[in-house]
Amino acid sequence: MNARPDSSEFTGARDDGIAKGDTLLEVNNVSLSFGGVKAITDISFDIKKGEIRAIIGPNGAGKTSMLNVINGFYTPQQGTITYRGVPRRAMRTTDAARQGIARTFQNIALFKGMSTLDNIMTGRITLQKRNLLWQGLWAGPAEREEIEHRRTVEAIIDFLEIEHIRKTPVGRLPYGLQKRVELGRALAAEPSLLLLDEPMAGMNLEEKEDMSRFILDVNNQFGTTIALIEHDMGVVMDISDRIVVLDYGRKIGDGEPDDIAKNQDVIDAYLGVPHEG
């Protein structure tokens, strides 16, 4: 059921048996609260295979929490998530990773003590199979496997144009490059669903343009489905196929960029019109 890509060449996204345009993920009536704080209230939306689905909203709207629900890091009090046709509420994050959900983080969460190469290699951890004993002996299968995956990772490094920092410990890299390495690490998992939490935050214009191009290329070349949280409205309107708008944990808009731009609730939320209830 879980067709693994041939790791000797980078296919970008694994084959999850879902046709382009069909529903890959469905969020049904999900509510999540932390003690008294309601982060998400009764939200439903879907993500279709092959699209770039933006999730936008003012600070504290519940966007990051939504991604955390999708990849099993938070368990909602109500509602279900249906991923590839299988409904569930709770899920272990490691299982979500194995099923092809990969992500980047709003506050960079790279492995600081490791090189760019090792960070991206770590993205392939669920695809590597050799056990401890083989690894200890290295010779034969373990080395072959390592080289195979290294080849794929080099393809990603080429794709993201970070050849020059391959061996640099990521802690020493500038912020923009760290964001790029983090994207690489997520891509290395050949995800079905790629969750990007503000991949362009804190970047200058040129870096933003680069990052937008990479995101579009990932989507076009590999057909990877992407859920994107982003504050830069220009970018969002440009690159996303459909947009969900959250405000105070509620969904206030859902549709194509043009509709969203005209949606009065959305305009109010962004202009900070006082909000009742």
Place this chain on the structure above:
Amino acid sequence: MLYREAGDFKTSYAADLQTFPIKSERILFWSFTAVAFLVVPFFINDYWEKSILVPFLVWSMVALGLNILTGYCGQVSLGTGGFMAVGAFACYKFMTAFPDLNIMICILLSGLVTAGVGVLFGLPSLRIKGFYLAVATLAAQFFLVWMFNKFAWFYNYSASGQISAPERSIFGIAVTGPNSAPWATYLTCLTIVFVFAWVARNLTRGRVGRSWMAMRDMDIAAEIMGVSPFNAKLSAFAVSSFYIGIAGALFFSVYLGAAEVTEAFGIDKSFTALFMVIIGGLGSILGSFLGAAFIILFPVLLKNLMVGYLGWPTDLAAHFQIMIVGGLIIFFLIVEPHGLAQLWRLAKEKLRLWPFPY
């Protein structure tokens, strides 16, 4: 032209994955190894064996083990002495219960037993970290020492409470007991340490090592990438304890010959091991050796210098030595937390670019 990468281009990933990608470094390593295996055994005497080489090798094994757990996987442990005791007592029980069992097998089995015990005491790491884990492993240290004291079965009901290693041989040559020759004990330890250093290197450069380091650097992100904390942490405890158990077995059977648990495997051993990995370099195989060499050899050197050369009284020299080592530990913690291994790396980088630093 001592240390050059120029003209040393990698044409395959296999070549790039080598332990020593630079040729001069490879040559240095293999010459060193050749001398250790082929030359030293002919010249080793009792003093060099008992005071320098064998303790250095055994402690390198301990440091390798602790470095896997603390340096690579980020789980602080103060239970090293206790785990060494498990290895030692397991070895003793195997040697006495099965007199015909080859000593090498006894030692390896002791490692396996210790790995099991390590996993058991590693279970709390799934819930707690940092300081709290350190305290939990400290409890393991005291519990294990208490246990080996309390239950006479472990020391075969001997009146003194000591365990002593009977004579065992490999290829007809005694490696334990009073009749073992210095070169034989040295070669036994060297072989084991060499093989397992290589294994450690392999483990740390592949998937398993990356899962350990990912746990260390950012456990939540690691889990979201699909690294199972259960597998990563417990495998680190298992492998680490395996190494420390083997070291404990060697320490008792090959080096000491006889041991009393409180004295041989007390809390001071746990700290010694921790100092080694801190000074040598957390998360570095080379660092484990450098740290062990430093902690074992530096006092010997100082003592020879102060007592032998300067003629100071021994007790003064001993105090002085403790102060210097303590001072150096503080120095490393503050100035170079990546230890001697990092200094070596920096020196290499300088050398590589010399004489044109651009």
